[in-house]
Amino acid sequence: MISHIDHVVLTVTDIEASVAFYRRVLQMEAVTFANGRRALHFGNQKINLQLLGQEPRNRAAVGSGDLCLITRWPLSQVVAHLQAEGVDIVEGPVAKTGAQGVIQSVYFLDPDQNLIEVSVYPPQA
Incomplete structure (x- = not known):
């Protein structure tokens, strides 16, 4: 029934700030839609932002919120980028299970x- x-x-x-x-x-690309609402677009998806x-x-x-985002970058490059941007990694790299199998992940807030x-x-082999 649901495709994505x-x-x-x-x-x-x-x-x-977000x-x-x-x-x-x-x-991510910032977009504005529907009466000035804000969102972040990437790939074929977006994250809408709202105030409480x-x-x-x-x-x-x-x-x-708790989101898992898939990257095409090597995870070592992601870690280096997060460090360069001053983002604290709270866990990882660590093996986890994604929707399509084993993934390597890093977590931050x-x-x-x-x-x-x-x-x-x-x-893929």
């Missing part, structure tokens, strides 16, 4: 304490 995830939403304390972080650290209380249909909380996992699948 189109977007997820993170609840943040400062939308523009946009700046994700642009700088994860090289902005969306009354959910029970979102600041810092409750965004400015609102959302847990961000950047992972790579091993090369």
Whole structure:
């Protein structure tokens, strides 16, 4: 029935600070849509940003996000980039299981304490 995830939403304390972080650290494209809402676009997906209380249909909380993002970069390059950007790695590199099998991951926190996992699948033989 479901083919893929189109977007997820993170609840943040400062939308523009989050946009700046994700642009700088994860090289995502900032976009504006629907009455000035902000999002971060990458690949065929996006992360919409909202302030606490902005969306009354959910029970979102600041810092409750936990995302796994797949990269094409070698994980060593991701780690070096995070270090160069002053981002503290809270775990990894470490082996985990992704939607399609074994992945190698590093974890860090965004400015609102959302847990961000950047992972790579091993090369196909």
